[in-house]
Amino acid sequence: MLESVKISRRQSEIRSELSTLAGKADATADEIRSMETLDAEYRANETRYRAALIAEDGERREAGTELETRSDREFADLVAGFEMRQVVLALDEGRTLEGRTAEVVQELRSAGGYRGVPVPLMALETRAGETIASGTPDPIQTRPVIDRLFPGSVAAQMGAQLIQIGSGAVEWPVTTSAVTAGWANGELANVAGPTTYATTDKALKPEQTLGIHMRVSRKAMLQSGDALEQAIRRDMSGTMGAELDKAIFLGTGANGQPLGVVAGAGTYGITSTSAAGPATWAALRAAVVRFMAANAASGPEAVKALIRPEMWSYMDGTEAFTGSGVTEFDRAKAQLGGIVQTANALPTPGGTPPVALLTTSAGGVAPVFVGLWGAVDLIRDPFSDAQSGGLRLTALTTADVTVARPAQLQVVTGLEITDPS
Structure with a gap:
C-alpha cells in the first residue's frame, strides 16, 4: 500500500x-x-x-x-512465436491452431472481421538467423507491434511512416495559414493581425486493396516445418514489400492503386523542377537550397535523395574536378543525409532523363504517411488445385498513401546521364 x-x-x-473528544463538555x-x-x-x-x-x-x-x-x-x-506453417496446415487440412499462433489469431479476430485466417504483418518479416538479399531491418522509428515497414524497404529508408489503422479513415490537420509578425508603428499603434489560423485535413482512406496469390504444392507441404515457414514468409514479405514500395512512389491513383508521391507530385502540390542538364551534385543542391529557403530543412544533412542505379553509375563515373579522383556522387554523398538507390520505386528512364526524389523530416513529421488497415487476411482456395493435392492462398491487405506537407518533398527531373559529346 x-x-x-x-x-x-x-x-x-x-x-x-477528535470529534468524539471535542463533543464532551466535561x-x-x-x-x-x-x-x-x-x-x-x-x-x-x-x-x-x-x-x-x-x-x-x-x-x-x-x-x-x-x-x-x-x-x-x-x-x-x-507474434514472435507465430508460425505460418500452422496457418497453412489449418487452411489445407483443418488442423487446429495451437499455442501462440492461436492466441494471435484470436486477438486479431476480436479486433476486426476476416474471411480467412488473419496474419500479423510482423509475422512476415524474416526471423533472426535468416538472411535476405536486400539487407537487414532498419526501421525509421520504433513503434508498437507491427507498425513498421518491411526490412530493406525503400519507403522506410526515405523516412516514410507506417500507420496501423483498425478501421475507418484517419486524418491529420496540417497548418496552412501564413501567420506573420509585425512591429507597432508608433506608441499607440497596433501590431499586425489578426491572421486566420487555418488547417487542411490530410486523410488516409481504406479504398485500395493489395492482393498476393500463392500456390503451395503438396511436396512443399510435406517438407519440414521450418522450410515451409521460411519459404512462405519470404515469398509474401518480398512480394508485398516490393509492390508497396512501387505504389508509394509510382502509384497511379487509378485501377485500384493509391496515388504515389512521384506520380502524383502535381496533385500533392510537391515542387517538381527540371535540372535540364547533367546529373551532378549542383543539380541536387538546388533542391536542397529550396528546402532550406522554405524552412523545411536546416541543412543538406537533413535531406535524403532517392535515385536510380543508372544515375548512380553516371555520377560515380564523372569527376567533379579533373584529376582529383572525387566524383559527383562522392560530393553528393558527403553533403546529403543519405542516398538510397532503387530500380523499383522510380520510373525507368526509357529514353528520357531519370528522376530524383528528395525528402526531409521537418519537425519530426514524416514526409510520407502509409496507412495499413488491420492484419493480412489469408484466404484458402480448396478447389483450384484439388487434383494435384496443392493449396492456393490469397493474402489481402488494404493500404493508402498521403503527403502531409508537400514542402518536405522535392522532385528533380531532366537529370541527364549521357555524355553530350
Whole structure:
C-alpha cells in the first residue's frame, strides 16, 4: 500500500477520535492531553502526506508508462512465436491452431472481421538467423507491434511512416495559414493581425486493396516445418514489400492503386523542377537550397535523395574536378543525409532523363504517411488445385498513401546521364 494512502487513513481515524473528544463538555485532564497529542500528530501527518505525494508522483509516472506499453510488448512476444506453417496446415487440412499462433489469431479476430485466417504483418518479416538479399531491418522509428515497414524497404529508408489503422479513415490537420509578425508603428499603434489560423485535413482512406496469390504444392507441404515457414514468409514479405514500395512512389491513383508521391507530385502540390542538364551534385543542391529557403530543412544533412542505379553509375563515373579522383556522387554523398538507390520505386528512364526524389523530416513529421488497415487476411482456395493435392492462398491487405506537407518533398527531373559529346 502507498504511504500516502496509509497516512490518509490514519488522518481519518484521528478526525474521528477528535470529534468524539471535542463533543464532551466535561473532558478530563487525560482526555485534554489526548486531544493535544492527536492534534500534534494530525499536523505532523499533513506534512508527511504532502511529502509522500511528491515522492510517489515519479512512481506513478513510471507505472503509467509501463501500463501504456505493456500490452504492446506482450503482443509482440506472442507474434514472435507465430508460425505460418500452422496457418497453412489449418487452411489445407483443418488442423487446429495451437499455442501462440492461436492466441494471435484470436486477438486479431476480436479486433476486426476476416474471411480467412488473419496474419500479423510482423509475422512476415524474416526471423533472426535468416538472411535476405536486400539487407537487414532498419526501421525509421520504433513503434508498437507491427507498425513498421518491411526490412530493406525503400519507403522506410526515405523516412516514410507506417500507420496501423483498425478501421475507418484517419486524418491529420496540417497548418496552412501564413501567420506573420509585425512591429507597432508608433506608441499607440497596433501590431499586425489578426491572421486566420487555418488547417487542411490530410486523410488516409481504406479504398485500395493489395492482393498476393500463392500456390503451395503438396511436396512443399510435406517438407519440414521450418522450410515451409521460411519459404512462405519470404515469398509474401518480398512480394508485398516490393509492390508497396512501387505504389508509394509510382502509384497511379487509378485501377485500384493509391496515388504515389512521384506520380502524383502535381496533385500533392510537391515542387517538381527540371535540372535540364547533367546529373551532378549542383543539380541536387538546388533542391536542397529550396528546402532550406522554405524552412523545411536546416541543412543538406537533413535531406535524403532517392535515385536510380543508372544515375548512380553516371555520377560515380564523372569527376567533379579533373584529376582529383572525387566524383559527383562522392560530393553528393558527403553533403546529403543519405542516398538510397532503387530500380523499383522510380520510373525507368526509357529514353528520357531519370528522376530524383528528395525528402526531409521537418519537425519530426514524416514526409510520407502509409496507412495499413488491420492484419493480412489469408484466404484458402480448396478447389483450384484439388487434383494435384496443392493449396492456393490469397493474402489481402488494404493500404493508402498521403503527403502531409508537400514542402518536405522535392522532385528533380531532366537529370541527364549521357555524355553530350
